[in-house]
Amino acid sequence: MSDMLLKAKGIARYFDVSPPFLNRVIEGSRRQVVKAVDGVDFEIERGKTLSLVGESGCGKSTVARLVVGLYEPTDGHIEYEGVNLTDLNDRKEEADLRGRMQMIFQDPYASLNPRWRVSDIVAEPIRHKKMFDNKEDVVQRVGEMLTQVGLSPADGEKFPHEFSGGQRQRISIARALAGKPEFLVCDEPTSALDVSVQAQILNLMKDLQEEFGLTYLFISHDLAVVDHVSDNIGVMYLGRICELTETKELFSNPRHPYSRFLLDAIPDLEMTGRQRIPVAGEVPSPINPPSGCTFHPRCPFANDRCKQEVPELRDVGGTRVACHGVEENRLESTG
């Protein structure tokens, strides 16, 4: 019924973090594998924004890299407009599909080549896709893109170090948009920026979405930012999605115990004097995750089943939740 642009089906990515071969032989240590992303399903509707939130080490950035193809998935596959991206044999078709998605990275200081002029940086996707034949058109397009993100065409002559963090992130966005993509993966685009600049960038991203009908996959650890930009939210914990739902639903009626904790951990700007109960414990090491539901050591509702059986993402009244407690209705539903 709805127009799904991108579907991820059970994608997983494992990293080998074993000690070197000699250590394994001499010390008898074993191979070790980190399951950074372990079976994640989601889909994104055209023109909408899906956000993935979670604490560090939960695998949200790895998902972003899997989606744009910077990593090959260990398992599962990603469909873009119904075409499976992971086993495309036709290189031309793959290049064409990949060209329709772009990525914006977290650190605007590291993601721009310091030895290139801004105009060359922004023109790179245009040249790569051979969008224009003559130079004047390229220059004009670069100028348009820079104006679009609130810089002036004359800024193209400068180098990245001449700009502040917020302006550099604007250049990143101009570069991402230059190749006329329809899908943008934004990996923490504002977390390196100050709040007033963050507001500028978030507003800009919203304007661009409206103007070009862009679809976003937005990665962030900041729930307040996520609430502001997204239509749907997936909460991740240790490589899995534990709750996937509409933004409003998550904030008004969080179901998974971890989502509730995260919401409770947001500093209270309203100054209601509400006493917060911080989540006990910390995120366990992904090398050696807990058995069953990975959240059970920190969960006050955990029972024996949670310790043994991995919960699946199931539909519960429009929300998809991976929790035995929710499924069995053991959790009292007070938000």
Add this chain to the structure above:
Amino acid sequence: MNTDTKQPLLEIRELRVEFPTRRGSLIAVDGVSMEIFPGEVLGVVGESGAGKSMTGNAVIGLLEPPGRIESGEILLEGERIDNLPYEKMRKIRGRHIGAIFQDPLTSLNPLYTVGQQLVETIQTHMNVSEKEAEKRSIDLLEEVGIPSAKERIHHYPHQFSGGMRQRVVIALALCAGPRLIIADEPTTALDVSIQAQIITLIKKLCREHGTAVMLVTHDMGVIAETADRVAVMYAGRIAEIGPVAEVVKNANHPYTHGLMGSIPKVGHETERLTQIDGSMPRLTAIPTGCAFNPRCTEKGPRCMKERPILEPVGNSFVACWKFDPQGTGAESEGST
């Protein structure tokens, strides 16, 4: 400024921190005055480059050369500490003023166990035997919420997680029972759930020990939860200082107002965030008059020429001509 009968624990008067360069001095902190009373948490907020960390570093005497205190005074319990010789200042640091920094990994020595570092600090400042110092270390670690402290004391910093490391740093700061703690972005490097734990811990410790805290951070949420009063800094100057509820809820200064509006809030249906155009001026090019004038929407001709001074507005002090009887001078020019 504050007419409290109590003597302030820390008083900063017209502090000015400069960095001499070949092309003239850069003024990182310009005429900052503030007071911290015993047991109080004073938040210092601002965006990067606002001079908030510089103010904190000046208080503990850890300005990095060539930065130096050009003028002004810093008084701890009525005595000047800004002009003390290095050795004397060393005795005050740790004993009377504790410090917590942003990155817990770089503020601990990786080559010593946590216990050794705690014992060393305690013995430097207090005249106790090693046994007693070790006992105190274990007590401190338990107090900051590190489980099985007796074993953990023999571990190295890399064996702790980020949140646990920050707890160790807090224990180190508390070692000698200081009256004042300078906490410079103590929760910025931590995840949200850990951040909530650390804030709760700092609040609890301050209440129990009656320690005053200067909490330097860019995160308004942390300030709103923790601080009693807050100073908002912009381009090395204080834009507004007052009780936290007043500053957060009804900000007076146009900058604070814009800053509060630009923070996304959970559960608010806002299509667009309020945005302050432009960015913080560089230290080489601070505008004359009010430093905020190029980004201000309510500026008048007076703001371009004359630098505003902190004046009482309600319970706060605000540096903006808007609140001056003579105004911004916009009336005569028309509001275009």
